[in-house]
Amino acid sequence: MEKTAYIEINNLCKTYIKGKDPALDGLTLSINKGEIFGLLGPNGAGKTTTISILCNLIKPTKGYCKINGFNVEKEFNLIKPLIGVVSQEIAIYKSLTAYENLMYFGSMYGLSKKELKERIGYFLEKMNLTKFKNEKIDHFSGGMKRRVNLIAGVLHDPELVFLDEPTVGIDVQSRRVIIDYLKELNNEGVTLLYSSHMMDEAENLCSGIAVIDYGKLVVQGTPKCLIEQNDSKCKTLEDVFLQLTGRNVRDYF
Numbered sequence: 563m564e565k566t567a568y569i570e571i572n573n574l575c576k577t578y579i580k581g582k583d584p585a586l587d588g589l590t591l592s593i594n595k596g597e598i599f600g601l602l603g604p605n606g607a608g609k610t611t612t613i614s615i616l617c618n619l620i621k622p623t624k625g626y627c628k629i630n631g632f633n634v635e636k637e638f639n640l641i642k643p644l645i646g647v648v649s650q651e652i653a654i655y656k657s658l659t660a661y662e663n664l665m666y667f668g669s670m671y672g673l674s675k676k677e678l679k680e681r682i683g684y685f686l687e688k689m690n691l692t693k694f695k696n697e698k699i700d701h702f703s704g705g706m707k708r709r710v711n712l713i714a715g716v717l718h719d720p721e722l723v724f725l726d727e728p729t730v731g732i733d734v735q736s737r738r739v740i741i742d743y744l745k746e747l748n749n750e751g752v753t754l755l756y757s758s759h760m761m762d763e764a765e766n767l768c769s770g771i772a773v774i775d776y777g778k779l780v781v782q783g784t785p786k787c788l789i790e791q792n793d794s795k796c797k798t799l800e801d802v803f804l805q806l807t808g809r810n811v812r813d814y815f
């Protein structure tokens with residue numbers, strides 16, 4: 563029997579009301595349970611749009627997605643408890659402390675106060691934030707904010723976590739804490755869908771990757787296979803990425 567995909571993205575198209583070109587243009591992709599899957603692409607490739615559709619934050623213009631066999635648009639109530647979302651934009655409140663933020667986000671998932679306190683304590687320790695737990699987020703560095711943002715997305719023990727560029731623009735130490743934690747989470751059986759344009763990081767972290775560009779799939783495979791399959795000049799995933807997506811700088815606003 564053919565193995566069914568855990569995440570199925572089928573001919574996904576999205577044109578924003580104010581967008582002149584489609585952000586997604588027939589993206590088809592399947593991802594298995596237990597992977598750390600990297601959604602890679604240059605600026606504006608459609609990574610955030612894809613993740614936003616998978617989390618039912620925006621609707622596709624055409625096409626559909628399924629998670630664990632459930633249709634995202636039609637059966638999201640069955641999907642919601644399974645997933646955690648760590649957004650690209652920091653989603654926590656600046657005027658609250660780290661602890662208050664996590665109590666707030668955790669309570670939305672119906673965890674008991676006792677359970678929540680235990681879990682928050684565990685994660686703050688894991689992310690090296692215990693001694694700052696009563697400080698306002700406003701005073702935190704970018705890396706510390708990212709770590710709190712990450713905890714807020716995994717507090718309820720989801721089996722699938724979406725992370726949109728979780729390590730962008732942060733210090734090396736914060737990046738390492740986050741990456742090590744993602745590996746640990748995956749070892750516990752959690753599936754991760756992670757977007758990035760950091761090729762060295764993805765090459766080390768991901769069991770599978772897809773390169774997307776202009777809202778379309780360019781290539782999918784394991785980092786190792788993609789390096790082997792491509793031009794012999796390609797020694798790293800970054801070489802493959804540049805060969806597939808070109809060297810033009812993608813600025814947009």
Ligand SMILES: Nc1ncnc2c1ncn2[C@@H]1O[C@H](COP(=O)(O)OP(=O)(O)O)[C@@H](O)[C@H]1O
Binds near residue numbers: 815
């Ligand atoms: N709310 C929006 N309105 C109009 N265009 C948008 C909006 N969000 C994204 N886009 C456009 O859609 C394309 C894909 O964006 P996005 O999914 O954010 O890419 P990525 O996350 O890969 O950088 C870009 O061209 C971007 O300008």
Ligand SMILES: [Mg+2]
Binds near residue numbers: 609610611650726
């Ligand atoms: Mg993005």
